[in-house]
Amino acid sequence: MVMGVDIDAGPPPCGETAxxxxxxxxxxxxxxxxxxxxxxxxxxxxxxxLGANGAGKSTLLKVLATLVRPTSGELEIFGxxxxxxxxxxxxxIGLIGHQSMLYRELxxxxxxxxxxxxxxxxxxxxxxxxxxxxxxxxxxxxxAVKTFxxxxxxRAAIARALVHEPDLLLADEPFAGLDPxxxxxxxxxxxxxxxxxxxxxxxxxxxxxxxxMAQQAIVLRQGExxxxxxxxxxxxxxxxxxxxxx
Amino acid sequence: MTTVLRQVALxxxxxxxxEARGRQTISLVAVLGTLIIAVLGLGLGPEGRVGGAGAxxxxxxxxxxxxxxxxxxxMAVEREEAAMAALLLAPVDRGVIYLGKLIGNLALMLALAAxxxxxxxxxxxxxxxxxxxxxxxxxxxxxxxxxAVGTLFAAAVASTRLQGGLLALLVFPVSxxxxxxxxxxxxxxxxxxxxxxxxxxAVLVAxxxxxxxxxxxxxxxxxxx
Amino acid sequence: xxxxxxKASAAYWMAALAALAxxxxxxxxxxxxxxTMGPIQKVFYLHLPAAINTxxxxxxxxxxxxxxxxRRDLRWDDLAAAAADAAVILGLVVLLTGMxxxxxxxxxxxxxxxxxxxxxxxxxxxxxxxxxxxxxESADRRALVSAVYGIVAFLDVPLVYLSAYLMPQDIHPxxxxxxxxxxxxxxxxxxxxxxxxxxxxxARYRARRRARTQETVGCRxxxxx
Numbered sequence: 001m002v003m004g005v006d007i008d009a010g011p012p013p014c015g016e017t018a019x020x021x022x023x024x025x026x027x028x029x030x031x032x033x034x035x036x037x038x039x040x041x042x043x044x045x046x047x048x049x050l051g052a053n054g055a056g057k058s059t060l061l062k063v064l065a066t067l068v069r070p071t072s073g074e075l076e077i078f079g080x081x082x083x084x085x086x087x088x089x090x091x092x093i094g095l096i097g098h099q100s101m102l103y104r105e106l107x108x109x110x111x112x113x114x115x116x117x118x119x120x121x122x123x124x125x126x127x128x129x130x131x132x133x134x135x136x137x138x139x140x141x142x143x144a145v146k147t148f149x150x151x152x153x154x155r156a157a158i159a160r161a162l163v164h165e166p167d168l169l170l171a172d173e174p175f176a177g178l179d180p181x182x183x184x185x186x187x188x189x190x191x192x193x194x195x196x197x198x199x200x201x202x203x204x205x206x207x208x209x210x211x212x213m214a215q216q217a218i219v220l221r222q223g224e225x226x227x228x229x230x231x232x233x234x235x236x237x238x239x240x241x242x243x244x245x246x
Numbered sequence: 247m248t249t250v251l252r253q254v255a256l257x258x259x260x261x262x263x264x265e266a267r268g269r270q271t272i273s274l275v276a277v278l279g280t281l282i283i284a285v286l287g288l289g290l291g292p293e294g295r296v297g298g299a300g301a302x303x304x305x306x307x308x309x310x311x312x313x314x315x316x317x318x319x320x321m322a323v324e325r326e327e328a329a330m331a332a333l334l335l336a337p338v339d340r341g342v343i344y345l346g347k348l349i350g351n352l353a354l355m356l357a358l359a360a361x362x363x364x365x366x367x368x369x370x371x372x373x374x375x376x377x378x379x380x381x382x383x384x385x386x387x388x389x390x391x392x393x394a395v396g397t398l399f400a401a402a403v404a405s406t407r408l409q410g411g412l413l414a415l416l417v418f419p420v421s422x423x424x425x426x427x428x429x430x431x432x433x434x435x436x437x438x439x440x441x442x443x444x445x446x447x448a449v450l451v452a453x454x455x456x457x458x459x460x461x462x463x464x465x466x467x468x469x470x471x
Numbered sequence: 472x473x474x475x476x477x478k479a480s481a482a483y484w485m486a487a488l489a490a491l492a493x494x495x496x497x498x499x500x501x502x503x504x505x506x507t508m509g510p511i512q513k514v515f516y517l518h519l520p521a522a523i524n525t526x527x528x529x530x531x532x533x534x535x536x537x538x539x540x541x542r543r544d545l546r547w548d549d550l551a552a553a554a555a556d557a558a559v560i561l562g563l564v565v566l567l568t569g570m571x572x573x574x575x576x577x578x579x580x581x582x583x584x585x586x587x588x589x590x591x592x593x594x595x596x597x598x599x600x601x602x603x604x605x606x607x608e609s610a611d612r613r614a615l616v617s618a619v620y621g622i623v624a625f626l627d628v629p630l631v632y633l634s635a636y637l638m639p640q641d642i643h644p645x646x647x648x649x650x651x652x653x654x655x656x657x658x659x660x661x662x663x664x665x666x667x668x669x670x671x672x673x674a675r676y677r678a679r680r681r682a683r684t685q686e687t688v689g690c691r692x693x694x695x696x
Contacts, residue, residue: 029610030545030683067334071543090337101332103323105264114260118253118336144267145327153327160332395623402619403607415603416620419595420627423634426588430637449633456626467540468619 017079018043018168018199019064024073026059026223033059034070035223041201041216043078043167046194048210048231049203051220052243057203058098060220061170064201065095077168091119094166096174100157104146108137108156111145112163119164131159136185150177158186168199175204187213207236219243253338257346262353264323271319272357279312279362287369301372302429305385308362309355310421313392314414316354317400320347325404334469344397344465351393351400359385380435380442384450388428391453392421398461402468423453487670491663494656502656511575516656518568520664521561525593528558529625531672532600536621539614545683548614551621553675555600557668562594589635596624596631610683 019041026034034056041047051057062068066077066086075082080089102111109128116124132138135155140148145156154177161169171190175183191213194200204210211217211231219227219242227234227242265271286304324330333343363385366372374381399416431446494516504510535551538544569590574580581587600620607613 065335067331069543088337090335093335095331095335097328097331099328099331101328101335103260103264103329104326105267105323106260110263114256115332115336117256118333118338120249120337398619398623399616402616412603412606415599416616419592419599420620420623422592422595423627423630426634427637430634445633446637449630449637452633453630456630457623460623460626464540464619464622468615 016043017041017076018045019201020074020076021064022074024060024063024070024075026056026063026068027071028059033223034063037073037220037223037225039218039225039228041199043199044194044197045199045216046190046214047199047201047216047218048214049201049218049220050207050210050227050239050243051203054222055220055243056223057220058172059223061095061172061201061203062097065093065170066090067095091164092167094161094164094169096157096161096169096171098172098176100145100153100160102145102153102156102160105144107142107144108132108148108159109141111156112159115160116163121164124163127163128159131162134189135159136182151179151182154178155182158189166198168201169193170201172203173205174202175206175209207239211236211239250339250342253342254345254349257333257338257343258349258353261320261323261346261350265320265350265354271316272354274319275312275316275354275358276361278315279308279358280365282308282311283362283366283369301366301370302432303425304370305363305366306425306428308366309359309389309392310418310425311414312358312362313351313355313389313396314417316358317351317393317396317417318413320351320354321397321400321404330404330469340466340469341462343469344401344462347401348393348397348461351397352390355389355393356386359389376439377435377442381432383442384428384431384435384447387447387450387454388424391424391450391457392417394454394457394461395420398457398464398468401465423449427453483666483670487663487666490666494660494663497656497659502652503650509575511571514568514571516660517664518565518572519657520661521564521568522590523661524664524668525558525561525565526628528554528561528668528672529593529597529628532558532597532621533625536618536625539618540622543611545610545614546680548610548617549676549679549683550672551617552601552604553672553679555597555617555621556675557671558597559594559601560671561668562590562597566590566594583638585636585638585640588638589632592631592635593628596627600624 017040019039021037021039024034024037025032037056037060049057049060059068063070063075064077066075066082066089077086077089078092082089086093102108103114106114109132112128112131113124116127121127129138129141132141135158137152137155137159140152145153148156154174158174161171169190175186178186187209190200190202200214202210202214211234214231217227217229217231217234217239218225219239221243227239283304286307324333334340367374396413396417399413403412403416427446427449431442431444431450434440434444434446435442498513498516502513502516504512531554532551535547535549535554538547539551566587569587570580573582573584573587600617603620604613604617607616
């Protein structure tokens, strides 16, 4: 066990597709935010999504998390077509967003137990304690979340996203607000999850760190995919250059 | 079915626990309701003998404003840290989220009524002794309809910045049949001594049925952060 | 829809105005004066078609609202908003003609009679629709809130109607003896009112479509355009 994650579970045998998107379009208030995005991500892969501010990274992650419906296009998660309501498929997806998605008035533990119960996690109380230890919040477990610092809230949010052990983890700028030790800890956690066979899609502004962690890099520019290749074949200068309009 | 009930109970308990922590909403709403009744009382003065229909009107004004405030606050809880997004990510039917919120809102409305009805009875000398159960029944049925519509609209406007008067504007005109029907039913019960029933009661029940079903169906479409 | 030429549009409105002129002429020279009510009774020939068209406009708002929730295409929202504009204008006509009627029948400009109450509540429903829209900046959110409201408002109409008819009845019954020529006039009036109502909805729809700047979209699929 590394960081509380069982890495002997290993990656899946043959490349099953975790995410397949075809010509995803998303318009918000009449403006196109995603244009004909098509990506193919096999199970167990670590993908970095890069792009300038406003390129559409957050929207893409929300669409892949089935939180937001695309204006048009097709989406398949773990081989199941996502049409309208994703229903039970959501039990395998976890999202870390810009906001913590927690209830401020409740304690960190109460939040995790609530979400655990909602997902039907067996023994939610134990799972909550385990996660709080993992993110280093066990001593503040019973304090209301509204008393947390930004970094602590972020760590609690990470715990919330993992409460149901999702097979697909989407993380939108999860390092924001974390102090250096927490950054290292989170990086180690993501890598451990990856070792255990989880599929990870990470949107992160630090290009070097992203390329270091990920196997595949997708660069978005104004809602379009301009680069989609192995990180081995990509250096950060090229990636940054692609992010900006030529 | 049991999953649905379990999830609704879980969601409702979460809301009630959050409310119990701060007791913020209920105190605000109870005070607002009492102030409204006080204003009306002072405005009408000792001269203002308020008849049967006037009594319902006064109570409705307090319930409407207090109710809208509670619906806004219970929905604001979901907005604060985008907690609603977490609910939407979970394998929970959207209709279940609606029911959870609705029951919480209804509980708040009933608590509000429990506080300000005695205040109104005291300040205006309303006499409910003729048919207290009929009064309670009419008010509860009306509140269910009001909460059904209020919860739906509170979710729809949840992410707009200008929330203040917007929810009230949306909910009031739609709820007018509740005000009219409940007033007329209570007038016929108290003043004319009719038993509870008739077209007015049918309108109230129909309102509840139509909007509970509609809200359940529409809720699916409106939650998208 | 946008490609209707100026000529066709002009021709349509000329036809509508001609029909209106014809109907007015018919009203003045052909239709007999009703005994009990006198010449003012003739507002009825405008009142009823306007009322029917207000309800039809409400139905169009409903259709546009359902269309938007289902398809998320802002064109449906344009239709709903255009129909709501028409409903407000027509509703105002119904309200004013109703008040003129009330004044000639009972000497007062307003009474809480079922018909006037219903007209007023119905008008308020759609006035709110038009008023809240500017408060919401985001086009998607505005369309969503309007759509939910548009659906709820239309479903509310029968309830508003029933609850209005719980109000105390008019002191003087307002049944009129309709002679053959009167029925003919009434039928005739439906034409200009119908033409003007439909024309209004289409004109507002086109105005909205033009106002929204169309950005070139990089999506190959037509649904994105």
